[in-house]
Amino acid sequence: MTVLSIQSLSMRFDQPGGVAVQALKDVSLDLRQGELMSVLGPSGCGKTTLLNILAGFLAPTSGSVTLGGKPVTGPGAERGMVFQQGALFEWMSVRENVGFGPRMKGMPKAELREIVDHLLDTMGLKDFKEKAVYELSGGMQQRVALARCLANDPDVILMDEPLGALDALTREKMQGLVLRLWKETGKTIVLITHSVEEALLLGERLVVMAPRPGRIHREYRLPFAEMGAGQDLRGIKKHPEFARTREEILGMIWDMEEEIMGRVEAG
Numbered sequence: 426m427t428v429l430s431i432q433s434l435s436m437r438f439d440q441p442g443g444v445a446v447q448a449l450k451d452v453s454l455d456l457r458q459g460e461l462m463s464v465l466g467p468s469g470c471g472k473t474t475l476l477n478i479l480a481g482f483l484a485p486t487s488g489s490v491t492l493g494g495k496p497v498t499g500p501g502a503e504r505g506m507v508f509q510q511g512a513l514f515e516w517m518s519v520r521e522n523v524g525f526g527p528r529m530k531g532m533p534k535a536e537l538r539e540i541v542d543h544l545l546d547t548m549g550l551k552d553f554k555e556k557a558v559y560e561l562s563g564g565m566q567q568r569v570a571l572a573r574c575l576a577n578d579p580d581v582i583l584m585d586e587p588l589g590a591l592d593a594l595t596r597e598k599m600q601g602l603v604l605r606l607w608k609e610t611g612k613t614i615v616l617i618t619h620s621v622e623e624a625l626l627l628g629e630r631l632v633v634m635a636p637r638p639g640r641i642h643r644e645y646r647l648p649f650a651e652m653g654a655g656q657d658l659r660g661i662k663k664h665p666e667f668a669r670t671r672e673e674i675l676g677m678i679w680d681m682e683e684e685i686m687g688r689v690e691a692g
């Protein structure tokens with residue numbers, strides 16, 4: 426069943442007195458319920474623009490997005506967002522951050538406590554519930570951000586470089602956590618990343634975008650996310666098919682970057 430339908434999206438940013446930027450051109454995608462899609466592509470290819478349109482923060486120049494058959498015209502609680510960093514409420518405790526959405530909707534205290542406790546236990550943050558956000562490491566903060574997003578029980582989770590600011594080891598652990606949550610919750614997830622390995626590991630479906638204009642260049646269906654939900658991610662990276670696809674995509678992105686540089690040098 427299609428949950429999120431993206432139809433011929435185009436986005437043009439008109440610069441006052443400057444050249445317009447075609448950030449997206451004719452992007453169409455249908456996401457099934459429970460699908461985990463990673464989006465990869467060189468800087469400036471329109472990944473964040475796409476996500477902002479899906480979130481309802483930006484209205485496209487043309488095309489449409491529907492969620493569960495209804496047109497997306499603005500932000501809504503059925504779409505949860507997780508950003509690279511800095512989106513938590515610094516002045517609130519971990520518990521208050523995670524419970525923020527349901528509390529705003531008037532959820533009774535006892536139920537709220539139960540949901541928040543459960544989420545924080547799942548995220549391995551049992552002993553940090555009453556801590557302030559600034560007392561946590563970057564990895565812990567991203568776990569809080571994930572928990573806060575899940576507390577709203579969204580239909581779709583939109584993540585823009587959620588693990589981009591983490592050190593390599595923490596990042597690997599978090600990739601495992603994202604896969605586990607995906608399997609346990611059955612959520613539909615769109616995850617943007619700069620990392621080819623991450624896109625391969627987490628994308629059941631992987632979309633490679635190309636820049637100028639931002640568009641879909643290539644799409645893959647991959648077995649690694651399914652495999653990774655049950656086994657160690659290190660082992661998967663040694664899989665010959667993983668290595669082959671990684672090289673193929675690295676080559677693809679390399680060529681795009683070369684082309685951009687060429688164009689920049691040529692003026």
Ligand SMILES: Nc1ncnc2c1ncn2[C@@H]1O[C@H](COP(=O)(O)OP(=O)(O)OP(=O)(O)O)[C@@H](O)[C@H]1O
Pocket residue numbers: 438439446447448466467468469470471472473474475619639
């Ligand atoms: N509000 C805006 N006004 C004008 N141009 C914009 C705006 N937002 C994005 N752009 C331009 O649209 C293009 C796509 O930007 P976007 O941020 O979506 O790329 P991205 O793929 O997320 O890049 P990165 O990997 O660096 O995060 C870029 O050329 C960018 O400069």
Ligand SMILES: [Mg+2]
Pocket residue numbers: 472473474
């Ligand atoms: Mg971006």
